[in-house]
Amino acid sequence: MSMENRSKYTNDFVPIKSITNGIIITNSNEKVTGVKIFPRNIFILERDLQNMIINNLRNVYNLIDYEFWIIAADRPVDITAYLSRLQLLYNSQTNPVKRKLIMDDINKANMFTTTFNVVDTEFYLLFKENDMDKIQKKIRNLIQAFANAGLNATQVSNDDLRIILDNFLNGGTTTTFGTVMS
Helix, strand or coil, rough: CCCCCCCCCHHHHHEEEEEEECCCECCCEEEEEEEEEECHHHHHHHHHHHHHHHHHHHHHHHHHHEEEEEEEEECCCHHEEEEHHHHHHHCCCCCCHHHHHHHHHHHHHHHHHHHCEEEEEEEEEEEEEHHHHHHHHHHHHCCCCCCCHHCCEEEEEEEHHHHHHHHHHHCCCCCCCCCCCC
């Protein structure tokens, strides 16, 4: 029985060579890329419009004739800039009623940041393709198809791909630690 040399570092067993221009390049030179689909709350729309968007979305997925993955990933939200703007507004306000309303918003935002893990859920459609011309064509077609369905989409960025990998490799727990010294 032979002993395998196993590394304790994640980057040694994840078969990724690089993430460049919104594309994951694996050790076997396969390319993984796709589109980020911006969420839309259709449940605030009229029932007919909801049904139309759902049917259009069904048509989008039925038109795709290659293997793809749909991924939902949580991305941490930093609301410190929002809190800073609220604080400036509070400081410049002289009306006591408006000051109280602004302070209520500040307290609610602070409660969310201390009590809950504030995240945005983002949606991605990823696919594998080696030919760069085919990659660009698929991305253009997907963006157009989602637009026709009433949804906005863009090509994934390097940061989007890192968030997806971080979610998978760390079970959705964001890694915020620094260098470990021994």
